[in-house]
Amino acid sequence: MAYDVDLFVIGAGSGGTRAARIAAGHGAKVMIAEEFRVGGTCVIRGCVPKKLMVYASRFVDEFAEAAGFGWTVPQPSFDWPHFVAAKEKEITRLSAIYTTNLHKSGVEILAARATLQDANTILLSDGRTVTAKTILVATGGTPALHPDVPGKELAITSNEIFDLPEFPKRMLIVGGGYIAVEFASVFARIGSAVTLAVRSDNVLRGFDEDMRVGLRDALLEAGVDLRFGCLPTGIEKDADGLRVTMSGCDPIVVDQVLVATGRDPHTRGLGLEKAGVKLGPKGEIVVDDWSCTNVPSIYAVGDVTDRVNLTPVAIREGHAFADTVFGSKKVRVDYSKIATAVFTTPEIGTVGMSEDEARTIASRVDIFAATFKPMKAALSGRKELTIMKIVVDADSDKVLGVHILGESAGEMAQILGIVIKMGGTKADFDETMAVHPTAAEELVTMRVRRMRHERIEPDPMVPGMADGVGE
Structure with a gap:
């Protein structure tokens, strides 16, 4: 049978756009449909605008801390409409870049809602139908309004x-x-x-x-x-x-x-049941290791599958799908040891197993932990503490997880993700020379084990000084 396109992607978010571009690069004829704005949750109403808002909020701390370092700062005020307008300008710019990159890759973009009619047919909201040899659903998630209460x-x-x-x-x-x-x-x-x-x-x-x-x-x-x-x-x-x-x-x-x-998989009204696609208890699309559904022509990536709901994971899944289906090489996504961050202030950066998780798979677990005031707090007067924790398999010395609460924890987690993915050991950490004075040096100078549930008491010294670094 002759199809209109080789690949039709429903949803132009992070996973869908990556899949479309890579598949087109492999020579496939690709269409992508998006009913809202190109860029998806991350760019339009998720990671990007949220991080811009986090930056805006942290200036409050900077203004307050400046006095301890000799600065006199006038009473600050915040202009919410100005921020909203600036945020909108930036996400519009990013959305345009996504659109441009899709066009450059040879992908045809359709500003329409797409629903499945069968395993190879898509109905667009403008009344047109398109047939595709392969269909990829990448519609992401939608906020869950729980609990269900009056009002x-x-x-x-x-x-x-x-x-x-x-x-x-x-x-x-x-x-x-x-x-x-x-x-x-x-x-x-x-x-x-x-x-x-x-x-x-x-x-x-x-x-x-x-x-x-x-x-x-x-x-x-x-x-x-x-x-x-x-x-x-x-x-x-x-x-x-x-x-x-x-x-x-x-x-x-x-x-x-x-x-x-929380968020629920965005599958309602897509016609998945009509196409015979199996859904899980939360409405998620059930897929195998290659992101294929029970219908051989239909695949799904990203939050709509409710595997690991992170933007970089959706991107990796989309890339792996395109390489597998159109690039003649089987690529399976590895979901272990994924680094992630929580952008509160202070932020959390984490990779690998928590202490409790590690104790379920290792016969003996060593915990190395430290709590200290950041060096900046010596003059700023801030009460904020940094907490660092390394979880180690005591028998193999392999680092199973690292967890950080403090400034730039997310940045540190990204680098630590490489180390943990490579199978780094506590000895590798210990043999790494410290960069002084930094908060991150505590990761390579920690020597004190603690027992489970023992409270991590704050160290009055700046990072590294307890071991004489920098003296």
């Missing part, structure tokens, strides 16, 4: 948070995951009175326990009102804003309610 339509999600017409002076954020804590950190620093309602007894379920406790304390220090074991039961308008009734705690009146309780 939930008055709340917003992370899709709307970047374009609010006014800055909320009082905000309730529901959720304890990385999206919730990042926005809590950002809005508290910019000047909102933030309440964070978390169903469990701490934030960031699944992260290393010391990182969770450290970030909890940092959020409290930043002025976030943490309410654990507490969820909304209803939202209604009143004369002073939005009145939110809560289970397990008192009602609260705020200007804005942000629900950040």
Whole structure:
């Protein structure tokens, strides 16, 4: 059978655009459909605008710290509409670059919603149909509005948070995951009175326990009102804003309610059932190691598969798919030892296993950990602490995980990801010369083991000095 195209991609986000460009580079005729804006969640309403907002929030700390170093800074003020406009200009620029790169690769872009009619036919929202030998679904995820409470339509999600017409002076954020804590950190620093309602007894379920406790304390220090074991039961308008009734705690009146309780695979209404594609319990597309569904002509990559929901993972999956299907080489994505970051202030950078995870697979685990005030705090007066932790298989000396809470933790995690992926040992860390004075040098000077659940006490000395480095 002759098809209109070799590959049709539904969704022009990070995974879809990478797959389309690589497949076109292998000689395939490719179309890609996007119903919103080219660039997807990361560029338009996720990683990029969020990181710009994080940068904006951190100037508050810089202004405050400057006095300790001899600077006199006038009372700062923040212009929310100016930031929103600047953010929009930047993501528009990035979206245009994505579009240009697709065109340069020979990919035809369709500004339309696409749904499946069968295993090889796509219906576009303008009424046209396209046939494709291979179809790739890369529609990503969508914010989950949980819990389902009366008045939930008055709340917003992370899709709307970047374009609010006014800055909320009082905000309730529901959720304890990385999206919730990042926005809590950002809005508290910019000047909102933030309440964070978390169903469990701490934030960031699944992260290393010391990182969770450290970030909890940092959020409290930043002025976030943490309410654990507490969820909304209803939202209604009143004369002073939005009145939110809560289970397990008192009602609260705020200007804005942000629900950040996770994301669901964006599969509803795509016609997947009609094409015979198997879905999982959350609506995720079930795929094999090569991103192929149970229908041989239909593949899926990125958050829509609910494997590891990170932008770099979607990009890697899209690239591997294109190489496998159109490049005549089988490429399987390795999901182990993925470095990631939580862009709160202080931020978390992590790669590999947590302490609890390591104890499930290793007979003996050594923990090396340190807590200290950053060197800048000596003059700035900041109370913020840096926490570093190395998890080691005691029998093989292999480093199973590294976890950092502190400035530039995300940058350090990216480099550490290479070391952990290569199978680095604690001896490799110890034999590496330190760069002094830096916070990162603590990673190669740590010698003190600790027992499980032993509290990591702050070291009054600057990093590395305890071992005489720099003396």
